[in-house]
Amino acid sequence: MFRMNLKIALRNLWKNKVYTAINIGGLSIALAAFIIVVLYVNYETSYDKNLPNYDRIYLVGRSMPDFKTDYTPAPLAKAIRQNFPEVELAGLTKNMGFEMPVSSDHGKIFSSNALQVESEVAKMFDIDPRDGLPANDAGLKAYLPRPLYKQLFPKESMKPPQMVALGPSNGAQAEKVSGTIDRDDEHSNLKFDLLALGNDISFGDQDYGANNFKTFIQVKKGTDVKALQEKIDRLYKKEVVKAGVSPTDRRIAGRSVIFLDPLKNLHLRPAAGSDANYKVVMALFGLGILVMVIACINFTNLTIAQATKRAKEVGVKKVLGAYRFNLTFQFLAEIFMQCVLALIMGLIVAEILLPVFNNLFSTPLSLWRSNTTLYWQLPLLLLLITIISGIYPALVLSGFKPAAVLKGNLQTSYKTLWLRNALLAGQFGIAIIFITGLFIVNSQLKYMRTEDTGFKPEQVISIKNMVLYSQPWSFRDVREKISKIPGVNYVTVASDIPDGSKAGTMNYKIDGKEASSDFLYVDFDYFETLGIRLKEGRLFSWKFNADTANSAILNESAVARYGVKDPVGKTIRGCDIDYKIVGVVKDFKSQGFQTAVEPTVYTIKNPCGNFKTKIMINVDEQRMALVLTTLKSQWSSINKLDGDDFRYDFLDELYGRLFKKQEQLQAVFFFAAVLTIFIAVLGLFAFSAFTTNSRIKEISIRKVLGATDFQVLKLLNTYFIWIILVANLVAWPLTYMLAKKWLQTFAYRIEMPILPFLVAAVVTSVLTIIIVSIQAQKAVRRNPAEVLKYE
Known part of the structure; x- marks a missing residue:
């Protein structure tokens, strides 16, 4: 059978x-x-899903009045470990934050993701060096992933430990690579290309005011995580009060500060x-x-x-x-x-x-x-x-x-006619969603590429640098040497560049009103280099000695947050310094279009800020090649501490990476639209062929009774066009809701366009007429006598 x-x-x-x-x-x-x-x-x-304790690892974060952060103070991990027995492991990690040359006699690599990790975090993430974890008194030991180690020491006989040079060739620090790590971190939340492993990477730091570490914990099975979060929150508040923060401070008073973010959320949905x-x-x-x-x-x-x-x-x-x-x-x-x-x-x-x-x-x-x-x-x-x-x-x-x-x-x-019609309408309805979605995504991307961002990243070079220019005078010699190169317009250095990076955040007070704001540690010509427009007051200038000591510039969002009228000349306090506001600049979208411009304070002196390492050069468009060639040949003499490893990025390319996800979505919608239209057209081709063949006698009778070819074609097309129109009417509201929800993820977005909906209707209708007419034409050309004869 x-x-x-x-x-x-x-x-x-x-x-x-x-x-x-x-x-x-x-x-x-x-x-x-x-x-x-x-x-x-x-x-x-499935990031980190191979870890045996995947569902019991959490990242400790802080919820501040105006933002959330996963950076915590150094002593918090030790305090958690000592006070809560339900926590099995607790440790710190810290990213070095800049690209570092690592060289041997046989090769050189550039580490852009050097990471300091405590042994307890290494245990959580199953990081196991070949020579084992360091002993309690071993200090920091350096490790390299095996593929990178092979680039530095290509011969099989060159087994660790081996000596390498960290940093530029004329100021390198000798360091021992203790071993290698057989671990692919591309599928992990803990990424590194150079690992400094130790039992205490805080080196005794007990400052609860500096938040520059990440704290991971691993809890015991059956732990009430919510209750633990509340206990850690109480501990944190107690410690910061001990450190001198007032119990009534807005950062801790009347609210929960600490949150525990599960490891499973860190890659896709971090808090x-x-x-x-x-x-x-x-x-x-x-x-x-x-x-x-x-x-x-x-x-x-x-x-x-x-x-x-x-x-x-x-x-x-x-x-x-x-x-x-x-x-x-x-x-x-x-x-x-x-x-x-x-x-x-x-x-x-x-x-x-x-x-x-x-x-x-x-x-x-x-x-x-x-x-x-x-x-x-x-x-x-x-x-x-x-x-x-x-x-x-x-x-x-x-x-x-x-x-x-x-x-x-x-x-x-x-x-089954009603079902077949509904299914055909459903097919084209889905295709219409993709077509309309593709045009809406294209419109938003076009808006993002052409809309004024408030600054000009074009013709700006961002140089990769390791030197810390923390004092206003420390960058002067480098600035003068670079400025002498023909084609260079402006040179500056700052703690951050506008490539989507999140700046540091600090509490500032104006006229008794305290609020948190982003802060950037900048130098002279910062705004000129980036083409940021001045709204009122003035920019930083060498003509004013006070600018290097206690002058500040705010953006429009900062003025709005503090509700200050006529801010120029007023005092803003932060980092235990009274700054005089000398100017206000227009907002610029340094973090792209999805995030609203943050209130930001710019200062030349900021002892609480990150180091200034980001060198930016504004260059004439016609002389870009000449400037780059000159910089490369003279870099060892221009920036002596950074050596001869001249490396750079174009700022507009770095900023353009912020659009990558939307560009991926655009490509996906394009392929999906083509695919669904193709499948729908295949279905329509076969279905129209079947329908036409099943009505062949009806068509022949109509022709015998005098119907013209056009009338027959119109009859068959009308039937399918009605189905397509219904599909459009059903798909449009659904597409509108989905597109509106997607557009709401952007702080700066287009208004919902009407044209994509009309284009989808026209495209599907034209395709339907073409496909059905091809099939109908075969039936129209048949001889009625052959079709209608009985025997």
Whole structure:
């Protein structure tokens, strides 16, 4: 029996080659897209999931009145370890914050992610050097990931420990690399290319006012995390009060400060950070599901459309004693065979497309390597699409009544007409969502690329530098040497550059009103270098000696936060210094378009701030190549402490990286729109062919009665155009809500455009007219005499 049903299934598939190819082809392409999306979602949601205590690791953060941060003071980890027995491990990490040359006699690398880590954090993250964790009194020991170690010491005989030089060649510090670490940190929240490991990286620091470490804890099984968070909060407040902070200070009074952020949230949804990654992952997953839905709809629609061809077979089998259950199982088995073929083809297409996806999203996805999750997901997916795509067609096919079928009285096509129309409308509705979404994403990206950001990153070079220019006079010699190069307009140095980096935050007070603001530690010509416009007052100038001691410039948002009228000349207090406000600059979008411009205070002197290391040079457009060549050849004499390793970035390229997620989303919508339109058009092609063939006698009779070819074409097109118009009317409100929600994630955004909705309607209508007309033309050209003859 099984062999006979298999033969029948294969013969039917071969007999209807075009429909079979459309069914399997459309489903395989959708499966390829969905498989890639599943791989990406698996990858993004499994950061650090291989850790044995993954669900018991937390990052300690602070919730301040105006922002959240995951930076904490050095002594907090030790205090948590000593006071709470439910905490198994607690430790600190600290990023070095600048690029550092690491060299040996055999090679050189540039470490841009040097990380100090305490041993207890190393245990949490399963970081295990080959020579084991350092002893209690060992101080800091340096380690390199094995691939980087091989670049410095290529010979097999060069085993650790080995000496390396940290820093520029003329001011390098000798350091011993104690060993290597066999760990791929690309899939971890703790990333490093140079690791300094020790039992205490705070070196006895007991200052609760300096928050420049990250604190990780690992709790025991069964710990009430919420209760622990409250206890740590009370401990923190107690310690900062001991350190001299008033109990009524707005930073701690009447509110919870400490929060515990689970490790599973840190990559996609950190409490103190952007959730842009999470939105892209969820958007991709949603798009993948919609693509699968449209493919399953296409499959179901075409299977139902061909139901009449199997009617007599069903009737004969029922007369011979077959039960409906047997027939349902048979048709499901046939559909399962098609789904298996589609899955195999989908895997092949996915393997071909993966390099393109990996390049776009900077991921190392692979179908076959380290992908145990996919092994159980694929069979589940196969079963799911078989049931979704096949259960209704199988029930329809097995439900034919033998008497009606064998008399030729089958009206199934009309009984299922409403369903087929709804499914076709659903297909195009999803395609309309993608088309409209693509144009809206394009409009927002165009706005972000062309809108005035408030500063001019073009023609600005950001030089990678290790020297700390903390005093106003310390940068003077470097500035003068660079300024003498023909083509250089302005030179400055600052603690941060406008590339999306978050500046430091501090409490400032004006006229008795205290609030937190970002602060930047800058130098002369900072605003001129970046083309930031002055609103009132003046900019920093060498003509005023006080600028190096106690002058400050605010942006418009800071003036608005403090509610100050006529701020120039008033005093703002912060970091135990009374600053005189000498100017106000216009807001500029240093952190992109998703985040509103933060209130910011700019000073030349700031003992509480980060070091000034970011050198920026504004260059004439016509002389860029000459300036870069000169800088490279003279860098060792210009910046003697930084050596001969001249490296730079263009500021506009660094700023452009803030648009990367939106550009990825744009690419995804483009491919999704093309894919869904392709699948919908395939379905429409087959469905219109079936509909036209089923109405061939009606068309012939109309032609005999005098209908012109145009009237017949209009009749057939009108039927499908109405379906497409309904699809547009249903899809538009849904698209509007989704697009509005997406646009609300931007602080600076476009108004909802109308044109994308009209374009989607025109595109789908024109495609429908073309496809249906091609099919209808074949029927119109047929001779009515041949169609209507009985024998």
